[in-house]
Amino acid sequence: MHPVLHAFFSQTAPEGQAQNPIMGFLPFILIAVVFYFVFFRPQAKQAKQHKQFLSELKKGDEVLTQGGIIGTIIFVEDRTVTIDAGGGTKLRVLKSQVAGQWKQVESAPVKAEAKK
Known part of the structure; x- marks a missing residue:
């Protein structure tokens, strides 16, 4: 018997005990x-x-594209949206490239440390 087969059969369950x-x-x-x-x-x-x-998506939503462009939607079509990126720049972008809603993070006012 081949040594590999011998090693395989030696690790099987003993007779009388069937493994599930x-x-x-x-x-x-x-x-x-x-x-x-x-x-x-x-x-x-x-x-x-x-x-x-x-x-x-609807007109007026502020969005972020996957390319990092932030703008306001001015027109929504079936597969594309037109975004106003500011300064009169209008971009036509595929809807699938819109990453998400843009919400500016408002910094919390720094509280003065309590005097001890």
């Missing part, structure tokens, strides 16, 4: 479940939210 074939695949099944909940499900949820955001 599902137990051999259990670690792979658990890894697949973890991957689904950690990677695939959140990504699909985020894609669904972005698709809904794109369908709800």
